[in-house]
Amino acid sequence: MNQYQIAVIVGSLRRDSMNRKFADALIRLAPAEFSFKQLDIGTLPLYNQDNEANPMEAVRQLKDDIKAAQGVLFVTPEYNRSIPGVLKNAIDHASRPYGQSAWAGKPAGVIGVSPGAIGSALAQQHLRNILAYLNMPTLGQPEAFVQAKEGLYDDAGNIGEASKKFLQGWMGRYVDWVKQHAA
Template identity: 60%
Template sequence: MSKIRVAVLVGSLRQGSFNRHLALAVGRLAPPEFTFEHIRIDHLPLYNQDFDGAYPDACKRLKQEVEAADALLFVTPEYNRSIPGVLKNAIDIASRPWGTNSFAGKPAGVIGISVGATGTALAQQHLRGVLAYLDVPTLGQPEVFIHNKEGLMDADGKITSEGTHRFLQGFVDRYVEWVRLITRK
């Protein structure tokens, strides 16, 4: 089987981010032909249509990294019932200027973890709406709204809860199958 490159965009900049740990855990559960490349978004300028004609280098790099990927994985926290500004900014940058949407047609998964009981359900709903507009086919099921509790993960982001590990493995298996179907790899 050929390699499948997955661009991972984590919407949390926090050093001890639960979502970054979740992204790493998902990558460990995937088969070896899937490589998960975490895309840096913390250094991007705020999107401004004035630079559509001459994109800053950091923005060009983001677009190139997304374009080089076969698939996408968005891992988002929920801030004020929506997606974090840093993630929306990265999406705006990589989908612009008009007619150069780097995300178009790439299959995506959307997952998240939060200390709140509903996980990241509303943030994911908002993100799915944005991705639908950008022509990003998004895996619908299973949805992954993880409620972070004491003992769920260790300090390295390894899932220590057997039930959560099984659930995430089910998501990864379905995501892998779906990405292969869409990319025909």
């Protein structure tokens, strides 16, 4: 059985982030052959092209972790109808310098949770546009616009029964996607 290492990028820095909690619960739905590592994007400096020749350790670590992964899972909130700035900053760092993107070819999954009825739909769409440019094959279906509401989690913090079948199906498709596209 192959082992697949997945880099998880949570687009929120808040300690009690609902998307971090969601990522933790979602990855428990994956098969044992998949392991997940949440990457730290909160210590990255603001992207500045002047620093590309001599990047900070946090930038080098981010790129190394992405390169070592067989896939990437983005779990993002929606800020002002788009992706959070901290997520865009991480994407920019790992895509540079031009021609040396750590993202290229990495199969991606995009999901998120929000208190709003349409989940993080617009953020996910904006992120998909960016990932297309970065040459990341991105799972298109099923889309998952998850609303944070009563019953999303059980008492242990796992995905609750009301959402488990759908999200287990989403994870199954993501796992198949990674296996299909991982080099």
